[in-house]
Amino acid sequence: MSGLGVFFRRIWPQLLTLAVIVGLISVMFPGFFDISIANGRLYGSPIDILNRGAPVALLAIGMTLVIATRGIDLSVGAVMAICGAVSAWGITAGYGLGATLLMALSAGLACGLWNGLLVAVLGIQPIVATLILMVAGRGIAQLITEGAILTFNHEGLIFFGSGSILSVPTPVVIWVLTGALVTLVVRRSALGMLIEAIGVNLRASTLAGVNTRVLLIAVYMASGLCASLAGVIAAADIRGADANNAGLWLELDAILAVVIGGTSLLGGRFSLIASLVGALVIQAVNTGILLSGFPPEFNLIIKAVIILIILVLQSPAMRTLLVFFSRDPRGVAETEKETVTP
Amino acid sequence: MKSTKAIVGAGVLASMLMLSSSVFAQTVGFSQIGSESGWRAAETTLTQQQAKERGIDLKFADAQQKQENQIKALRSFIAQGVDAILLAPVVATGWDSVLEEAKEADIPVILLDRMVDSSDDLYLTAVGSDLVHEGNVAGQWLVDELGGKDCNVVELQGTTGSSPAIDRKNGFEQAIKGHDNIKLIRSQTGDFTRTKGKEVMESFLKAEDGGKNICALYAHNDDMAVGAIQAIKEAGLKPGEDILVVSIDAVPDIFQAMAAGEANATVELTPNMAGPAFDALAAYTKDGTMPPKFIQTESKLYTKDDDPMKVYEEKKDLGY
Incomplete structure (x- = not known):
């Protein structure tokens, strides 16, 4: 019970933000909560947010782990393009669905391994190390698709983008399951704590006997794997691999999701659930802008202003101010005690 | 051979x-x-x-x-x-x-x-091609196709601020000007990509009574139209019938959609x-x-009467 309480204390700002944004949208657009079933699949704006948010949510899972180690992975958008291209190429070249997925996921793992080796073994700064693949990745994807949009009509692969499981769109199922699985793995074992330890102090963790090198590589590989899932979903969604545009700038949205989720870019403590809520906040803003009917010139400005407000409200200065005004008796008592004791 | x-x-x-x-x-x-x-x-x-x-x-x-x-x-x-x-x-x-x-x-x-x-x-x-003229041809097709029927149009724009987006929008608006039966009810950018075209069309459909309020889609390029067609299908409507689809570029994939009756017209760049x-x-x-200083290429209109599958076969090996 107390564990659950701590959990909600951690993520209530994110949940509140999401609720406020969803509330704002439903005021502007009263039909927001209408959910029906079309073609055997849930249909409605809230479903759109969950469904369209899938790529960023998946990227955010990997990104949270990487950022917790005090790293950053700029290559995830390009890795999405590569894995989407691999899946489209595999299915059109006549490999089966299983083999195609295996190839796409392996490509993501290989990209993660590359990043991990640069960071953990060669000791290159993460932002520089992953920048390499961010730049080169799109070129690799274009080599695979030969510069064109590689389209396919394989029902099995399309299922990952526009299919549904028990009426829930497949991308939603995939990111929810991935999120739950990764959370279980890192929180039900010491893995999460070790990742945080690396982020707080790499050298101290190594000296304490943590195999930081392997763990760092594993974290980047997890990020690559998440990116490959996102890439397959993005390609399956439009039934084609668009090397130029798949996952373009999504690495920034993923980082933003983690930041909104309250995980510090300086590493250490992290919350996967909060990052996922952060991803939903970003997508809710995007969908809200589209529903609002404003001219497209305003899209980016509105998004930036909303993000700014969220981040200002979350800033340490604002938190201090909140504590001050709420006059929490405990907080006040503690400060008083501190001032009294010599 | x-x-x-x-x-x-x-x-x-x-x-x-x-x-x-x-x-x-x-x-x-x-x-x-x-x-x-x-x-x-x-x-x-x-x-x-x-x-x-x-x-x-x-x-x-x-x-x-x-x-x-x-x-x-x-x-x-x-x-x-x-x-x-x-x-x-x-x-x-x-x-x-x-x-x-x-x-x-x-x-x-x-x-x-x-x-x-x-x-x-x-x-x-x-x-070169005249981008305004392309939008004009697309708009003119819609005017002729409707023949005076009331029609609410949604527009998928190209990348905000790019010259194709501005010119193709202007050309289309010129063509439908004076035809009060045609109303442009929503216009949003789809960044010329399939993914965004699909996402924006999904929101159009929700915002306009599940799509019942929309009679035609005008997309600034075919890729966005291809994405939007999927969104329309997933909403349980028939693209090409319930919602007319007209776009610009004439890339091979739109001819496949046209052959399947899911797209109505495209203007060739x-x-x-x-x-x-x-x-x-x-x-x-x-x-x-001495040639004139500007030679304008033809902005040819393709519809389902132009044997889309044949055009597709001709175009698919050009490297699109």
Whole structure:
């Protein structure tokens, strides 16, 4: 019970933000909560947010782990393009669905391994190390698709983008399951704590006997794997691999999701659930802008202003101010005690 | 196999005809921007085909999106003493000095697809499409198709602020102006991509009573239309019937959709800019006929009556 309480204390700002944004949208657009079933699949704006948010949510899972180690992975958008291209190429070249997925996921793992080796073994700064693949990745994807949009009509692969499981769109199922699985793995074992330890102090963790090198590589590989899932979903969604545009700038949205989720870019403590809520906040803003009917010139400005407000409200200065005004008796008592004791 | 032989045969025949009509066996340098989109890849393929048909020796240089590479390529063409230069400029400014060098060397330069800011006596002519006209043709098709019926149109714009997005929007609005039965109810950017086209169309459908309030979609390019068609289908509506779909570019995939009855019309942005360029060049070298400073390519309208599958087969190997 107390564990659950701590959990909600951690993520209530994110949940509140999401609720406020969803509330704002439903005021502007009263039909927001209408959910029906079309073609055997849930249909409605809230479903759109969950469904369209899938790529960023998946990227955010990997990104949270990487950022917790005090790293950053700029290559995830390009890795999405590569894995989407691999899946489209595999299915059109006549490999089966299983083999195609295996190839796409392996490509993501290989990209993660590359990043991990640069960071953990060669000791290159993460932002520089992953920048390499961010730049080169799109070129690799274009080599695979030969510069064109590689389209396919394989029902099995399309299922990952526009299919549904028990009426829930497949991308939603995939990111929810991935999120739950990764959370279980890192929180039900010491893995999460070790990742945080690396982020707080790499050298101290190594000296304490943590195999930081392997763990760092594993974290980047997890990020690559998440990116490959996102890439397959993005390609399956439009039934084609668009090397130029798949996952373009999504690495920034993923980082933003983690930041909104309250995980510090300086590493250490992290919350996967909060990052996922952060991803939903970003997508809710995007969908809200589209529903609002404003001219497209305003899209980016509105998004930036909303993000700014969220981040200002979350800033340490604002938190201090909140504590001050709420006059929490405990907080006040503690400060008083501190001032009294010599 | 037979068909390739026939094509090669036709090509040889055509080149013999060209050779007999003009004794100028020419060398032409072609500085291409790069291969950033399928359309540009198709332009490169068609330019090479057109040169081959006319017996022109084409020297091809890919600039990989860099102006300095294009200027280098132009200087090397001038040094080699080519008979003419085709240039698809990556940006509009900064061409004056290299174009003057070409002029001093008496080498005519023809611009393809994009314009430059230099004075127009520095190049022979420019071949390109009129983006406003393209939007106009699309709008005119919708006006004719509806024949006075009331219609709410949603628009998927290109990248905000890009000249194709601005011009194609203006052209379409000009065409529907004065037709009060047609109303543009929503307009949003889909960034010229399939993913965004699909996402934005999904929100249009939700915002307009599950799509019942929408009678037509106008997309600034085919890729966004292809994405939107999927969104319409997933919403349980029939694209092409419940919601008319008209777009611009004429890439192969839209013809597949058209053959399936899911798209209604597309306006071609022809990748064959080299054909008119070579024609103008031939006339100029033959008897010095000065072409007009801007040669506008045809913005052809394709509908389901144009045998979409056949067009698809013709276009699919051009590198789109």
